[in-house]
Each structure stands twice: as structure tokens, then as C-alpha cells.
Amino acid sequence: MLQNNQQTQNFQNQGMNNFTKSNRFEQNQVAHNDNNEDFNKILQGIDDEYDDQFMPNNQESQKNFNQNQNYNLNIQTQQQQNNFQGNQLQTFQTPKSEIGNINFPPTNGNLPPFYNNSPQIMNNNFNSPAYNNIQTNSLRGSQTTISNRPSGSISSNMLNNQQQIPQNAPNREILEALVQKNNELKNEFIYQFIKIRQTNQYQPGIKKKRYQDNSLYFGQVSIQGINEGKGMYMVQNGDIYLGDFFQGKFHGYGVYIHHNLERYEGEFQFGKKEGKGIYFYNNGDVFNGQWKNNLKNGQGYKHSNLTNDTYTGLYLNGKKHGRGELKYGNGDLYFGDFVNDVKEGKGKLTYANGTIYTGDFKNNEPSGNGTLEFINGDAFDGYIANGNMVKGILYFANGDQYEGSFQLNKQHGQGVMRYSNGDIYEGLWTQGEKTIGKQYYPDMQIQYEGEWKNDTHWGRGKLVWLNYDGDYYEGEFRNNKKHGKGVLTYKDDNGNLVQENVVFVDDVQQQAMPF
Structure with a gap:
């Protein structure tokens, strides 16, 4: 022998x-x-x-x-x-x-x-x-x-x-x-x-x-x-x-x-x-x-x-188990833990489009706490389930930052958006769109709270002029402008509170009536 x-x-x-x-x-x-x-x-x-x-x-x-x-x-x-x-x-x-x-x-x-x-x-x-x-x-x-x-x-x-x-x-x-x-x-x-x-x-x-x-x-x-x-x-x-x-x-x-x-x-x-x-x-x-x-x-x-996939790493009882590297035929690359032939544990997945996920995996999918780096410079840090963002902070390449809930990788539910120019929106989101919430505009010293559509004031809302002792308009809006019926509340020269029923068309007041 x-x-x-x-x-x-x-x-x-x-x-x-x-x-x-x-x-x-x-x-x-x-x-x-x-x-x-x-x-x-x-x-x-x-x-x-x-x-x-x-x-x-x-x-x-x-x-x-x-x-x-x-x-x-x-x-x-x-x-x-x-x-x-x-x-x-x-x-x-x-x-x-x-x-x-x-x-x-x-x-x-x-x-x-x-x-x-x-x-x-x-x-x-x-x-x-x-x-x-x-x-x-x-x-x-x-x-x-x-x-x-x-x-x-x-x-x-x-x-x-x-x-x-x-x-x-x-x-x-x-x-x-x-x-x-x-x-x-x-x-x-x-x-x-x-x-x-x-x-x-x-x-x-x-x-x-x-x-x-x-x-x-x-x-x-x-x-x-x-x-x-x-x-x-x-x-x-x-x-x-x-x-x-x-x-x-x-x-x-x-x-x-x-x-x-x-x-x-x-x-x-x-x-x-x-x-x-x-x-x-x-x-x-x-x-x-x-x-x-x-x-x-x-x-x-x-x-x-x-599939043209290639795996290099550890096996146990015929299955991928332990640390390994899996190169997919479509260009994706995974390096990390395997359990019984599936990606499970800690790992890093680099997609063919340049997106990189680093964090927890479960049942072959990114699931748990992790980070996402996108090719356009955006980045996410938070909780992910089945490859989708669930809750965390999304950092935009332009300096904007969203913190809150997600659904199908879009802002969904309660969340706060902090813009690079200082504006802040806090409220509800539906599939990446603001629906009902409050936004503060520091440059113009105004604040809007109400309904939104296409990222604009649209529907019922309240616009407050912060530098005018709290004067405000409460009524109808369209495309970021006062449009329709509403009530204008302000103080006169004598400091008395005045309220007027008003009608606006594209921010232009059409008539005023005593309240």
C-alpha cells in the first residue's frame, strides 16, 4: 500500500x-x-x-x-x-x-x-x-x-x-x-x-x-x-x-x-x-x-x-456551509457565510449594477441589519427584510437625508426628510410620495401643514407666516399655491385679530368678506 x-x-x-x-x-x-x-x-x-x-x-x-x-x-x-x-x-x-x-x-x-x-x-x-x-x-x-x-x-x-x-x-x-x-x-x-x-x-x-x-x-x-x-x-x-x-x-x-x-x-x-x-x-x-x-x-x-455560477469555499455533508465566495453568472458576487447551501449569517453582496450590501443574510436574501451603497452615491443604514429596506436612514448623494419607514425600497409610512437647504418635512409617505405632513421652510420663514400631492401643497392645508406674528391662511391649495376657498387670519395695525373669508386663484386673492 x-x-x-x-x-x-x-x-x-x-x-x-x-x-x-x-x-x-x-x-x-x-x-x-x-x-x-x-x-x-x-x-x-x-x-x-x-x-x-x-x-x-x-x-x-x-x-x-x-x-x-x-x-x-x-x-x-x-x-x-x-x-x-x-x-x-x-x-x-x-x-x-x-x-x-x-x-x-x-x-x-x-x-x-x-x-x-x-x-x-x-x-x-x-x-x-x-x-x-x-x-x-x-x-x-x-x-x-x-x-x-x-x-x-x-x-x-x-x-x-x-x-x-x-x-x-x-x-x-x-x-x-x-x-x-x-x-x-x-x-x-x-x-x-x-x-x-x-x-x-x-x-x-x-x-x-x-x-x-x-x-x-x-x-x-x-x-x-x-x-x-x-x-x-x-x-x-x-x-x-x-x-x-x-x-x-x-x-x-x-x-x-x-x-x-x-x-x-x-x-x-x-x-x-x-x-x-x-x-x-x-x-x-x-x-x-x-x-x-x-x-x-x-x-x-x-x-x-x-448558470455559469462558481463557488469557492467550505462544504459540509455535500452542501455549502461556512465561509465561501459565490460568483454568479449575471455578474453578482457574494462573500460570506453559508448554512446548508443557502446564504445565512454575515456577508457582502456586490450586485452587477454596482450596488453593495453588507450585513445580515437569511434564506439567501439580505435580511437583518445592514448597509446598502448605491452606484449613484446614495446609501442606506438600517433594517432590511428579503432584500428590501424596512426602517432606517437613507442618505442621498446631494446631502438630503430621510429617516423612517420604507416599503418596496421607497419611503412609506411615518418619516422625516431633512433637505440639504435646511427644509424639514415630517409626516406620512406613500410609496415615496408625501401625503399628509408638516414642512418647515427656514429661508422663507414659513411652515405648511396639510395635504400633499406630487411633492407640493395640494388639498386642505394651513400656511403660517412665522415672521408676521403668526398670520396664517387655512384653506385650499393647489401646486404649492393658495387656490380656492379659505380663511385668512391676521392682526391689523391696532393689534386686533382679523379673520376673512377669502377666495384665491393661483395665490391671487379674488374677494374678501367679513368673517
């Missing part, structure tokens, strides 16, 4: 991105000549064992295929065959760019950028009937046949151009999907198997075991017959594991390919993902980080293909 661990560490330090170019196989050709016979045994059995394990029953499939003689399924085009025939002796030494641009993140613990995944391995060259007898003299130094399937095997029949199947579109689509998925998984499996081969020399003792649940082990075993060393394990449901075994369990470095083509590459301990590992989702997402008990635990990095 010490040797295996050292080999695993060396492989991780290399980084999977270095696994490129055709000479990656030739470089190992001489080093592994002493084990080529064992390696050949494993490769030689891959194709037949895979078909036996996962393809449909031969007789049943033939019966279904032959129900209608009028439809010929051309799964493999002539162009694909020609492409394959020109490359069949080079399949295993094809440069990386020719086998689907598979970009594997480094496994040295550094958090990588996002990688293209969901590879189409080897351009499906293995789909060709020519694959029945592939010769790989470039791989092993001598011409050797990997697989020589009986021409009547199910997978071979499915790939023949003239196979008869029912002329039924849904059935045909199901069959094509089955063939495509089977070949993708097989090609991915073979590629991963060969890739692991490049980093470790196989030892004698290759065995094949088939279990009662129809799963299959193919690889090294201990003297006691326990799966130990390097090998592959094919699960009845279509999953495949390739890598290190110890005491019959996945242990060390390995690759686990799910039947839906999702893939984990990294460290295992006693049958579970544990340590550093990379997980490729079939929707294009990628996770690279720490694992424990088959779940993401510790530092990790994840890129979401659909």
Missing part, C-alpha cells in the same frame, strides 16, 4: 492536464513490457465483458429486431467507417485534441478554473464494426488484437448497417439512444482504464470474478483471493470503477463512472469517496475539492454550467 500511495501522489502531482499527446503511451511502452501480458489480458476482456454485462439479451433482441424487414437502420455512416479505418492503428496514441478535448483539472489541491467536460471519447470510433478486430501495435510494441468479438454478438449486430428493426420511430429512437449511451460509457471506461495504466505497473495475479448480483471484478487479487491492487469493478446497473483496491474495497486513487456518464476521479478510502477528488456532472457542472464519507466536505470549488 505504501507503494500504491506513493504512485497515487505522484500522479496527482503530475496533474491530469499533462496526460496529453501521442507519446504518453509510447513513453510507458518500455517501462511496462514486463507486465504487458497481464495488461493485455485485462484489455482483451474489456469489450466482451462489457457487452455481456450491459447489452440486451441476444435472442430477445434478435426477435425484436426482426419484426419488420422493411426498415434498415444505418447507425454507422460510411464516413464514420472511413474515418475509423484511417486511424484504427493509432486509436490509443491519438493526440488529446482528437479525442474530444478532454480537459482534466489538476489534482494537486489547487482550485482550478472551469473545464470543458462531458467528453465524447475518441469520436465514437469504437462504434465501428472495424472495432471487432483492432490492432494496437503502437500501444504494446507488438501487434496484438484487443478484442475479437463473435460477429453475431448483440453489440456487433446493432452496429451492422443492414440490421432489421421495426419501422417504428419511438422504438428506433430508443434503440439508437441505447447504442449511443452504451458506446459512450464503454469508450469513457476504456479511456479511463488506459489512463490509469500509464501511472502504475500492474503486478501478476490478474483474476476475473463474477458475483451473484451479476457484477464483475477484473484485476489483481491478494493471495487470499481478495480484490487488492489495480482492477475494475462493473456494477450490474452499469456503473464502473477503475483504480486501487484494498481489502476488497475501493481504496487509493480511482475513477468511478456512473451509468449516466457522471464521473468521479480522485481518492477513495474503504469504498467511499474520501480525500481530494473531481466530480463531473452530466449537465456540465464540475466540482473539485475535498470529500468525506462520499460527500463534499471541506474546501471545494464548483462551477455550474447552466
